[in-house]
Amino acid sequence: MIDGRTRLVGVMGWPVAHSLSPAMHNAAFEALGLNWCYVPLPVHPDHVGRALVGLRALGFVGANVTIPHKQVVIPHLAHMTPAAQAIAAVNTLWFDPMGDLCGDNTDAAGFLESLREADVDPAGMTALILGAGGAARAVAYALGMAHVRRVLLHNRTRERALSLVQDIRSYFTDIQYELLTAEELRQVAHAADLIINCTSVGMWPQVDACPWPEDLAFSPRAVAVDLIYRPRKTRFLARAEASGATIINGVGMLVHQGAAAFRLWTDMEPPVDVMRRALLEALGETESSGDDSE
Numbered sequence: 001m002i003d004g005r006t007r008l009v010g011v012m013g014w015p016v017a018h019s020l021s022p023a024m025h026n027a028a029f030e031a032l033g034l035n036w037c038y039v040p041l042p043v044h045p046d047h048v049g050r051a052l053v054g055l056r057a058l059g060f061v062g063a064n065v066t067i068p069h070k071q072v073v074i075p076h077l078a079h080m081t082p083a084a085q086a087i088a089a090v091n092t093l094w095f096d097p098m099g100d101l102c103g104d105n106t107d108a109a110g111f112l113e114s115l116r117e118a119d120v121d122p123a124g125m126t127a128l129i130l131g132a133g134g135a136a137r138a139v140a141y142a143l144g145m146a147h148v149r150r151v152l153l154h155n156r157t158r159e160r161a162l163s164l165v166q167d168i169r170s171y172f173t174d175i176q177y178e179l180l181t182a183e184e185l186r187q188v189a190h191a192a193d194l195i196i197n198c199t200s201v202g203m204w205p206q207v208d209a210c211p212w213p214e215d216l217a218f219s220p221r222a223v224a225v226d227l228i229y230r231p232r233k234t235r236f237l238a239r240a241e242a243s244g245a246t247i248i249n250g251v252g253m254l255v256h257q258g259a260a261a262f263r264l265w266t267d268m269e270p271p272v273d274v275m276r277r278a279l280l281e282a283l284g285e286t287e288s289s290g291d292d293s294e
């Protein structure tokens with residue numbers, strides 16, 4: 001029941017109409033009996049600064065930030081967590097007791113929690129990251145925090161991968177980073193314990209696309225992770241599974257990045273199972289209606 005005491009959070013993006021986060025967070029508020037509401041906030045790129053002033057003026061507790069505003073909000077923040085600074089992108093905002101706007105990036109924590117759920121500990125592993133966008137940055141930071149030994153990175157646009165490695169290696173000086181060409185990827189792929197697709201290749205509706213070379217097999221001892229959650233089993237994961245590899249999709253990361261934001265806003269332990277159920281239900285609905293945008 002929305003009334004004069006309802007506390008507000010939401011997600012700022014452009015577009016946001018099909019975000020799954022309102023379903024996930026509102027289910028959590030309802031399960032805990034909290035008088036909170038999570039709303040979609042479509043914010044045109046020209047209005048980001050004004051929208052942030054508006055959040056404060058309207059008494060929002062905080063908000064998630066999604067594409068294309070994850071970097072643009074940074075100059076407006078008074079404080080950023082070390083994760084947000086290293087990743088150079090923010091997905092969660094809140095106002096501290098002084099009213100200052102703070103930013104975190106909970107994607108990294110969400111990714112690690114999704115591995116932990118599957119009993120995968122990256123410590124000492126060789127990880128292969130495909131992609132070099134915002135999600136790849138969060139994953140590279142997360143792997144550093146989890147004491148991975150070596151990171152191999154391949155991206156279509158090499159300069160973007162180079163910039164990722166240059167930024168992240170200063171935080172983790174004892175990790176070995178190597179940029180791979182497509183040919184080098186074939187040669188060293190067998191050395192990877194953990195292979196993470198951080199590209200959008202294979203996301204609905206391009207479900208037949210796959211970021212892994214067609215003629216390259218997965219090692220059966222590898223763990224293959226796809227950050228994509230629509231569809232839940234991408235062609236990348238299906239091929240890895242067929243080779244005997246362990247597979248993890250992007251649903252866990254999505255749930256746990258949301259759970260981490262929920263903790264920041266409410267200072268309460270989120271009902272993760274409720275959030276996952278709401279998300280899967282919403283995903284099921286959008287998958288069957290053929291709708292792909294988050």
Ligand code: NAP
Pocket residue numbers: 107110130131132133134135136155156157160198199200201203227228229250251253254255257
């Ligand atoms: P982004 O910043 O736009 O980066 C996209 C990445 O995909 C880049 O590395 C890009 O390569 C690559 N790419 C796109 N089209 C390609 C193609 N045709 N061939 C080869 N590479 C291609 O996006 P992002 O925010 O990092 O998100 C990436 C994926 O992660 C999306 O599918 C997103 O839904 C998913 N994600 C999931 C979660 C979760 O919670 N599960 C969280 C964040 C993101 P170039 O650099 O060459 O363009």
